[in-house]
Amino acid sequence: MERKTEYSVDDLIDLNVLQQFQDSFSAATGMASISVDNKKGSVTEPSNFTDFCMKFTRGSTEGNKRCISCDINGGKKAASTGKPAVYSCHAGLVDFAAPIIVDGVEIGAILGGQVLDAPPNEDHFRKIAREIGVDEDEYIKALRKITIVPRAQINAAANMLYIFANSISKMGHHNRLLVDETQKFQTISESMFENIGFVSEVVNTFSKQIESLIKISDELLESSTISKNKVKETDKILKFIRDVATQTNLLGLNAAIEATRAGEFGRGFNVVADEVRKLAVMSVDSAKKIETILDSIVVSMNSVESQASKSYKIIGEHQEAMTDISEKLSTLNDISNKLRAEIANLKNSIY
Known part of the structure; x- marks a missing residue:
């Protein structure tokens, strides 16, 4: 079960307004009044308090003791019923307690009265004066200044x-509840604002990383294109080598034929021709091996280029998504700022 918030009178009521009303009430009715908080005691200045009560009755030790007992009993009666309690005090005056109740809990009261509801029996009050130890004549003199108010009016x-x-x-x-809820709302708004800021920073960082990846992909594709072009140039060179080797092989063959015709004189030249032919054959074989390797490199470069193109497309889609998210976060940020401003205006209007 949620625990109820404990309030004081001055938490909920402007004491200046309460004081003004209390003073006006006392001036209009001739009754005394004061507002009290259950924990803090008096929260307003007394209004129209009488000398009979304050100077004489409460001014004596015994009288004040009796008054406090009456106040407690009157307060208990008002608290038990949740309604105003009108009662006669020990000195014969009529007092009342109007409870201030919030959410089913009494937090204070407006106390008042210090009036008579009928002409007083002065002998009775002289007896009270003797009991509480005050001057009888002064007490009766103060009594005669007490306002007489019909009980119904009280x-x-x-x-x-x-x-x-x-x-x-x-x-x-x-x-107060509105202020509390507004404060909670403000806390949520601040948290949302901070989270939006954090997410925006993450998105901005991610966007920069994507831009870096796009740059790297561009460089990779460019390097791949350059490498393929160089391989094509190498193909031309290899073709030239093969052509030269073929021609050399033919020349070696012709030289060998001519050396054979020359007989003994062409024997040494025949050896040279054979070596030339061997070198030509080796050149052709090496060229084929290089061509095979280069073909493999081209296949690999094509694969890299294909994968880079796919990655480039995916990264581009991510970049578009990040741009869209950034725009939405910017919109949310604007909304959050407006929300904070409205909450501040609401709090100012409440206070």
Whole structure:
């Protein structure tokens, strides 16, 4: 089960507004009032507090002890019912407690009263003065300044404070929840912005690597073309060598025939002619071997060129995909920036 957030009165209600309302309420009704937080105590200045209560009753040790007991009992009654509690204090005045409830939890109250709901019995109050140890005449003099308010009007006043306090606390609570959700949304937005930035950097790095691969593929294809052209040039040279070797072989053969005709005089020349023919045959064989090797090189170069072309095509497709991703990330980045700005505006409007 999710734990409810614990709030203070000043977390949800503007205390300046609360103070102004409280002062206006007291001036209009003649009743005293003060706002309290369950943890922090008083959160506003007292409004229209009477000398009877503050100077004399609460000003004495015994009187203050009795007042605190009344305050606790009144607060408990209001907390148990979740409604305003109107009660008579130990000194005979009428007080009330209007609870401030948020999400089913009482966080404070507006306390008030310090009025009479009927003309007082002065003998009774003289008795109280003696019990709490204050001057009877001064006590009665202060009593006579107490406003007399019908009980129904006191009940209505307490209910009005209850409605007001809980209405503005509810609005404050909703604003607070909105602020919390906005903060969560901002955290998500910031995380999204950072992730977009990270992905953009990765994509940019990958795009550079692709560009480098394209460059290498271009160079490889160019080198392959150059090598094939050089092989073609070598083919021409080998053809020339074969032609020369063939002609040399024919010349050697003719020389051998002529040396045979010369008889004893051509014997030495016949040996030379044979060696020339052997060299011609060896040249032709070597040329064929070189041609075979070069043919193999050409086949390999063609294979390399084919694979390079395929790679070039795949890399080109990847480059187009990276470009498309970069454009989408740029759009997301713009959206994220606008979102951050809107969240900032929303937070400013809430506060």
